[in-house]
Amino acid sequence: MLTVGIDIGTTSVCVLFADAAAGETVRVVSRDNDAELSGAHPWERLQDPERILEIVREQLRECSREWEAAAAVCVSCQMHGILYVDRRGSGVSPLYTWQDGRGDRRMPDGEITYAERLGAIAGRKLHSGYGLVTHFYNARNGLVPSDAASFCTIGDYVAMKLCGLSEPAIDPSNAAGFGLFSLEQLDFERKAVEAAGMDSSLLPRVVRDGGAIGRTPDGKTVVCAIGDNQASFLGAVSRPEGSLLVNVGTGSQISVYTDRCEKVAGLETRPFPGGGYLLVGAPLSGGKSYALLKRFFQETCRAFGAEAGDRDFYGRMNEMAGQALTEGIEPLAFDTRFYGSRRDPSALGGVAGLSPQTFTPGHFAAGVLAGMADELTEYFRLLPEPLRAKLESAIGAGNGMRRNPVLQRLLREWLGLPLRLAAVEEEAAFGAAKRAAAGAGLLPR
Template sequence: MSTYILGLDLGTTSVKAVLFETDSRAVVATHALPTASDIINNSVTKAKEQDTLRIIDTLNRCVGLLPRDKLQHVNSIGLSGQMHGVLFWKAKSGCDWSNRDFFTARDTSQLITWQDGRCSSELLSSLPKPDSHLSVATGFGCATIFWPEFLEDFTVAGTIQDYVVSMLCGLDVCVMTPQNAASWGFFNTSSNQWNIDILRGAGFPLTLLPQCVPSGGLAGQTCSDWHGIPAGTPVGAALGDFQCSVYSCMSARTDAVLNISTSAQLTFAMPADFKPPHSPQLTSSISYFPYFDSLYLAVAASLNGGNVLATFVEMLTTWMKELNAELSDSCLYEKLIGCALNQETSDLRVSPTILGERHNPFCLGQVTNISASNLSLGHVTRALCSGVLDNITSMMPVEHLQQAGVSRIVGSGSALARNEVLRQEVERAFPQPVVYRQNADSAVGVAMVLCDRL
């Protein structure tokens, strides 16, 4: 009889559920739904919150759409989700299981997401220096907790995926892996411990810090039947969506994964003996994220990826409307790609950093080397795609990959999947061979982690 792992990813805009067959290591069923959970808060500048009830309702609907006869044979559940953010709830009353075999959120705050911008530079500069190689930014859990109005009488805090694990297992506390803890700040990934003394000295409410457990380990067992999944089913401690997405498509230690979707990331696994620097490297374009088995990922995470191309299309669409010549975004996108395919190279240079970068937020976009002969849509689109690759390889140079022993580039992401010009520029940018996999998938990745480790 076949058995399955249920992999769940609670993303910023959607929830995805997959059933992963343990013997064949194949996805046999999948479903994804948008959460539509963003809360518009005009009274608080730069607030980015989401409705917890809607997220959990979407999760229940998503799992409920999977085949119930297969759900009855799920032998473990894994969760990943959006990192950095924080949710508060009350121990023992954080959800309601009375509605048949699924729970609803109760006695929780809204989710304050990684996009929240309320922690000003003044507040951040007033915080103590963390004992960590990772810096603290607005939207990070520990920075958000320093805002007293969020606390009220809540007793537990975690990411949204940590909350779901706690509710599935009936835990009175939050358990958190180093992957999510590192994304909160004030966490030392070498010792796998919170900066207790530093936070205590700053008046931080230490009782809200989750208990740390290993990445890839179990958090507990389901306390109730859930959509046909029997009570007592093992549940993995929640993981980071980025790490799980990499796990889903990195098949060898000598692979580097290039993902270009809304944003862009280039990453590879560091050697087993690598130790991160002792303090944040604020101007470095490369960060080191905790992975599995005490390994780290070297990550160049660009804010500028497919969103740059989408902005270009939106700009042209707006211009056309002003000229009373409307064309849908999808049709325009296809025509631009066709023009660029007919233009094999361009001497036009586009630096597409319209959103800046975390390590250099004030470096915005530029267009240079403009001439009368390179202003066609083919030239501009080709140069824009080339610029996206130039930017990510400036953050993590090809020589750096070669020195690290990277022998292959694994390309994934929605922007790469739909844009042949972008794929051509990827193959020009790297001397290593490039292979394309299905899109990096955190829900699949977390199921693979449990399949390999339990």
């Protein structure tokens, strides 16, 4: 009996079929997420939800044979972002992704940002890109569609469409990413939402048990969508206690499971499907910092008339970085907050320690990787000592980790833990397939 995991990422969409009993991958189909839309402002990050839905449907049609044998499906998705739907369940807005910067815009009084104002009302720090920060900006600026009846994540939207519902439902793992969510009650803080001048009736229905929300027209159980961070943990980590997940994709995270609702300054506490929580440290940089350096090298080649199109830039960058580290020279001190940080959106990147010996492409590549590792290690040090002492190993996940042995080497040294790569490559999709099996009652929760 097969289950299906659908992972909707910022840059790709993956559909994975797994054998629920054996826990093995049967087929994987991945496509670029080409749904990006141009916004009216440079700080907007928008995608077309209908295009994303069509990509998913195309992939399922391609896997029609496996789909016939499937019993249940679950979607994991890029967290925090929202889109609006009407009373029929039709999308009436673009998807405002987790990278959208409207929450960092200053309010009309010019004193604080929208994220800061909402955070002051809620009594906690909130970040741009969080669903309710985005909605707060839209509500204050007349951007909420007049026919909007609710809003949800892109995963909730696809799950709703798969089973023909007209109202979205949301798992706590996704709902917490909106902000203004009670981790203890596993529900939105509706009084805080209303205090901020927002209509709480637009909040999606929270499904606390993480079970089925409906069935597809051909009878397959559709389980409530979950956040991609939690899905990656489910897919990559076989033993939650004692394991640290280090995920590097477009962004990056460290994640540790705890059975208690612990709140630690500088870390996020996220509900975990099936019970418990993840403590998460999430820099904004991740793999896109290394991609920024790649772009710099490509533009340099073009500027000097060299063909830069089909070269394996990442492979060569990794090779040069490894060579630079073997020289025994301390890596350049790169601050990789090129896109700001959750604590300080206005932060900028930088570099120190330049010398004639280190002013080379290889030392720049090694320095950026060291900066990425340093950001993750800083979050690791914030974990409570009793929890950190129980960690026996680190699991590496995400393409930015899997394809970069130099980054793996740095993290092994700096975390002081043995690090191995996850057994499956599409961790979030595999985790969603596991969640489908549990949510549909095919396996123990």
